[in-house]
Amino acid sequence: MFSLNLLSFLWGLPIEVLISERKERCYYYYQFTDISLSMVGYGKKLRELQIQEWKGYYINYKLMKKKVKRYGELMEVGAQNRHNVLRDFCMLLDNQIEKIVLFLLEQQGVLAHKLSDIGQEHHTLFQQPNSLNISELQEAYRGVGRDLLRLLNFLEMNAVGLRKILKKFDKRFGYKFTDYYVKTRANHPYSQLRQVFRHVGIGAVVGVLSHGLADLQDLQQCQGSYISIYDQPSYTHQDPVLDSIKEAVGRLSNSTNYLQFLGRHAFIMQEELPSPSEDHVVEERYNFMSLLLNLANTFLYMVNTYIIVPTADNYTLSLGAAASVCGVVLGTMAVAQVFSSVYFSAWSNRSYLRPLVFSSIVLLVGNTLYALAFDMNSIVVLLMGRLFCGLGSARAVNRRYISDCVPLKLRMQASAGFVSASALGMACGPALACLLQTNFRIYRFTMNQDTLPGWVMAFAWLLYLLWLWICFKEPAHDNQGNLVLYQADTGPAVHVAVENEHTQPLLTNSEAKELEEDGEEENDDSEETKKPVTSIVVAYKLLTPSVKVQLFVYFMLKYAMEVVLAESSLITEYYFIWTTSNVSIFLACLGLTVLPVNIVVGNYISNMFEERQVLLTSEIMVCIGLLLSFHIMIPYTVTQYVGSALITFVSAEVLEGVNLSLLSKMMSSRLSRGTFNGGLLSTEAGTLARVIADGTITISGYFSESKLLNTTLLPALLICISSIVATCYSYNSLY
Template identity: 55%
Template sequence: MVGFGKKFQESRYMGWKQYAINYKLLKKKIKRYLGERQANGEEQLRKEFMRVLDLQIEKFAMFLLEQEGKLATRFATLNEERELARNSGDPLLIEHCVKAYRALGMEILYLLQFVELNATGLRKILKKFDKTVTHKITDYYVSTRANHPFSQLQKLFRHAGIEAMLGSLTRSIAELNNGEKPFYDDPASFHLEDPVVDSIKGALERLTYSTRFLSFLSKHALIGDQDELPSAEDEAIEKQYDFMALVLNLMNTFLYMVNTYIVVPSADKYAISLGAAPTLCGVIIGSMAVAQLISSVYFSSWSNRSYFKPLFFSSVVLLLGNMLYAVAYDFHSLSILIAGRLLCGLGSARAVNRRYITDWVPINKRLQASAAFVTASALGMAAGPALAGLFKIKQKFFLLTIDANTLPGLTMVVIWLLYIIWLWLGFKEPVRKTLVEECIQTYSMPNEIAQKSSCGDLHSNDSASKRVMSPHGPEEQSLLQPLTETAIDIDSDLDDTDNVAEESEYSEEADKPANSFCEALQLLTNPVKVQLGIYFMLKYAMEIILSESSVVTTHYFGWTTGAIAMFVALLGFTVLPVNFLIGVYISNLFEDRQILVASEVMTCVGLATLFAGPIPYTKAQYMTGALIGFVSTEVLEGVNLSLLSKVMSPRLAKGTYNNGLLSTEAGTLARVVADGTITLAGYCGINLLLNLTLTPALAFALISLIATFFCYNSLY
């Protein structure tokens, strides 16, 4: 691998190498820091490394400004020729001018590609540094410089000069091709399909288009790294990628969440109909979470070998569990009811859902798939109670009673049966061993890997880029060739495959997954433990608010099952708009750790508002407290998982005992404890239920807030 090699030096851009972010130099400094960190301390090394990185970015930014100035000067000259061509009306002169603009556009495209490669180098070197130290720097470095008025980092992501030149390029070509039609008066008539212009737009979108909401949602899923470059293996994965299999995987996620929360509005009344206390709804709801503690582990292990089999098994178990839940009414058996919910919990395949996206969705689609996973969960959480609110009939069908108590189970039986048929007909199991062999055979040479996977292929999956890779005429082809060859060499400098022998032992260790649950726990640093503790707290508070809503509102306000279902559904539907607000706007104004603290404080406020005092308890007080508490925990969950994805060890990003499993177990355990608390508090009387369940929730929230302050400086 030649890095900035011979092809680069022989091209007309031979002087650009010295202005690029020196990835190899920075990597050598990281290796040197490994030997010095005991003597000098990690904090001093972090500061030194960030200063070196600032200097590299400053060097690149000054070069970029210089190049933009040169391009702007050439545009000014060419614009004068454009006016002469338009005034002359000579078709040959106009055609020559259009070609000149396209040639200048290729210069802009090359410069943008150079910027993109430097942005990639910055991301990769920050990620590499984070693997070597306890306290990571990526989030801190970007957040302290991205919006600083004197930071050159903005030149990597904001390109007002190039955007102005793109506007001039588009307008000039459009006017030359369309005669005297005014460009600004009727822009719809100037729908320009030019390969160079389209490619510049695509490159700008990759650098400046906001995917913050998708990125924010994807971190909720804790699904691997969303920012990796495509590799040779990913090329092979894309050959086996099946959209229908992904849809079925996401549908399993959605239906499981529907199944979990569809019983919330009616669980207390079902318990009463079986001769039990209404507060036994905690056991009815929480028994599913108890079984999920077990199922998460064996499903995570099973997904190492297959995806279809565990998804099929999950669906069958859920079908049987819902059948038991429905018939328990006519058997007048609380044991059958609990057994049905336990079976449903044993069918939780969320570990499989995550692993499928991690392993078999190509990198260029993984961000959207991860966001879809979170969206499916959120919609299922809201759709379950909403569906329960529609169950208002009561009649007998042979020996089976059909009413608001049994319809949640019966409805899910039908839905899971239809899903099983769809799964059987539509799911395509990926072939694992053949994939690896195909990668080795197809991409045996390092240079071939670079050509297949480099950032320098103008991201050929982009529709606009495809048009440039197959331009309309020989002129565009000749202009593109040096760009493509050079970009391959630039990108190869960022490729670690040419320095395998130089990699230190920590890299190999960082790629090794945990082999046991105990080993995974040993990898947890204090910041990770605090984040998992916060995750436990927020899930506990969220479960308390949702699971006891039917008992509390019936006792204090006399709400019907339909009213309870509507209220719980409305709470659930706040998930997506709240995450959109945080992911797109608030996360750009504040650091994650600042949002974390604020949402913890608001969670405490919401829980405190819910307490019943000596004055009459009102609907306004309950609904306000529930809304503040639930929305705050939603915000807290998003930011918490975002931080957790950053502070987790890279070894927990893969394998059976991964960060997704750990967070799932922490959240599930919280739900079990919360639902158990509701049932135990019920023995003290319905009047004390609300305060007895909210007291530990508020205590957990305050403890989490204190723990956050103790490790605040470690949360980057």
């Protein structure tokens, strides 16, 4: 039993606080210089961030919110029917989109005219090169680039506003409106909605800028080759303003590269309109070695999870249990992870080092128990060891660290690193098991293929614990004591941060009065605030039907993957008499497909098709893979098993990326942080799927090992078909 002193260290609280009742702690991420944009919802943020001379061309978010509320009141008293409400709101939204699109076209014309004028000077320059004129022209091109960035910012804010108002309408009246609106507007050949989300014509402007700057740089270096980006696509010159434009275009068009697509698997939700000052706070917390330790924790935990898969059935047989009990051995870890994800997520509100230390200690104990079970001849000790391993799952801490302590400019790379570490660990676990095919004794301890995974991982966690203790730098956490309540003379109470014990009013009287006048609007917009969710019930209430469908899809893909991986040793031994080494190599090869598949999907497929199209296609491919896995009449062959498993696993990997990407867009921004965040919900859905899949394997194997394959695949197939039907039903709301 831990002493109070150890608990005091781990939780970072005085002993007196541990003895007294627990007090709820709230952590705020606002600086007093931030104008508290996040505190008052999207409507206020839009007014603060918009370009003032374009003020009249932005989406009138405030008007539409009031309309939504008014529609609700009228329908409650029976003064309006649903058809009239939909027609009226469609007309209002059409007018708003038309206003945005016409202004967009007008500004594109302005940019085209500027580029035409610069182009004439550019042509003249070729006749009489002059270094001064080259510099002036480069700056002129960059000026157009900066104007284009402003236009892209305008587009992005309006795109976010459209998504939010559609979500708000669905929340009030049911998600059928988005389904209808997207189906009739986005799929129409003259769609103006697509102009906002696909920004037709922007690419032409970017092309002229890229071509012009490349030509000028070539001329400035006196190369005389007049490089064309069209004739030589491998040309590497890239101006900083073009990098910024490319990033902005990518956010709008959902265009991806390998790192972006891979990073989505981490499901680290971000604010749609992040605050620059908030990112400054994050930069102060960032430490590369601490990030590396987080990724190492992720890697080791995935190795720990999959290193026993090839030998779990033999281990249970050696302890006198049925081979199918390996499902319980694997599932025990997943069951514990259901609970560990919650308390580690809550713990990371206070600290990152202490939960990682606790996790390493628990995993060290768990792997030691797992290894000792053989000499103790106890299946109970074996299960206790895996239970401890599940209780030490700190993936929630790893995600929170990346979300809270890695700057926005590095977050995508860190997210991709998180997923890469997981994939590498998934492949290395079985591969390492393949190398541990030996049998000897050290004193009274048996070292064989069953116990060595436990001993190796216990030693690895001991080394990691020492490395963690020496090198991890605990980032500064916001302190609740630094918050006071400021009461404006005529406005509402507002929380502000205090520096040097001096309070500074966040809002002037006139601004506070404006907030008071808009109080009804901002209070109604509580979904868009950064107030963290305090319970799983509140988190569930924030889930729209479309989000629930996507969580179900995530459940399905994790169920299918667990069935393929967890029963592989049983199936291959029964049908093909594979050795442990064969199973290990097969599982390692499956794990190694993760990164190459994501390269293809991230760089090509996701840029050619919409995410919802890739989502539905991937679900169908998972279904096909499961169908091909069934053993019906004809002899079961290695080709059939390996081919169907590969189709199922790879399709599920592709599905995971687009599924989590869509979830991050559709989930409430309140689920981006706090204990009960979107990452926790997805983790719980996936872990629950693993628990049920492992339980199904054990129950099916108990009745008949010859029927194990079909009886485990049947529920997976039914769940997959159900997810396809649900996706088709909500297809037009996935926008």
